[in-house]
Amino acid sequence: MKKIFHLDAGRKFFGIPALKTIIDTLAESGIDAFQLYLTDNQGFRIALDDMVMTTPYGTYDLSNVPGDGYCEGPKGPCGSNKFHTQADMDEILAYGKEKGVNIIPCINIPGHMGCVLEKFPHLRYRNSKSSVNMMDPEGMAFALGLLEKFADYFASRGCTHMSFGADEFANDIHPGYPDLIEMGFERIYHDGTMPAFVELFNAAAKIICDRNMVPLAFHDGVYYRNDTKYGEMDKRVQLCYWSNGWDTYVTATADYLAEQGFPMVNSAGRIYCGMGMKNWEKRAEQISEFDPHIFEKDVRVENPVAAMMCFWSDRAFLDGQDDGVTAASNLPVVLRAFGETMKKY
Secondary structure (H helix, E strand, C coil), X not given: CEEEEEEECCXXXXXXXXXXXXXXXXXXXXXXXXXXXXXXXXXXXXXXXXXEEEECCEEEECCCCCEECCCECCECCCXXXXXXXXXXXXXXHHHHHHHCCEEEEEEEECCCCHHHHCCCHHHECCCCCCCECCCCHHHHHHHHHHHHHHHHHHHHCCCCEEEEECCCCXXXXXXXXXXHHHHCCCCCCXXXXXXXXXXXXXXXXXXXXXXXXXXXXXXXXXXXXXXXXXXXXXXXXXXXXXXCEECCEECCCHHHHHHCCCCEEECCHHHCEECCCCCHHHCHHHHHCCCCCECHHHCECCCCCEEEEEEECCCHHHHCCCCCHHHHHHCHHHHHHHHHHHCCC
């Protein structure tokens, strides 16, 4: 079973030394994959040499996108305004390969796009700052074009997996998936708006698969509320399952998604760590009790393809502008616990 460490390096900038320290710890701990989350509302942390993107609806210069994004409630960016150049990322990817750690890049669409949408506000979904308007053909093409541009780069560097996120659509105004189902805003696509998400999901999976990489995504909108009526979704996507939602936001259950044929990744909230979480370094005991077959709400899935431990930088500003050095120095205790626990499976 694959063992993945997910690092939120979008809200918080992690410099090359910090990332190499983490890769060293992963290699020592027997954790074979490193999901590097590079974009969010609070930050866009990668710039390719060519940041011009063209879709059927126009040409977009993305060169002023990388850096810090905006503050959303208590979730503020680190304040460094830093990002990795293509040469930096080449170095990081090469170091992971040298150490036997498979780096999985994540470029999040259609939600968590707030940093890039600051520069293209006409593409936002209604009153959301975080999410692109999938119901606008230009917005759909923009999100997929962004993913394709970075997929081309990461595939050319030998990456075997890539995530397109797909979580928490428009959750800055209200839970977005109920909105897509129940409120029926902007009925341009098909019978409503949820089919637009299905279309984007499948198109994103195809972009990644066409480049001989395995696609990953969070499960949030996939067969939402155990409902398949909005269209068939690509079963090649490995679904990273972290929560079954809250209040009216109720996602499909992990066993249901497994029954539909999705490869499941247990990215359980119960072993979540992150900036702003009190004493997160002390979660080693909980991690030692983790069973990758037991998903949220104690739902059992017999054959998950992977387990994922996540470190989120929700309150990146709390660590200041240290380029991730503090977090990297505190991570070994939980990463070693995760690696040791996973040896049993």
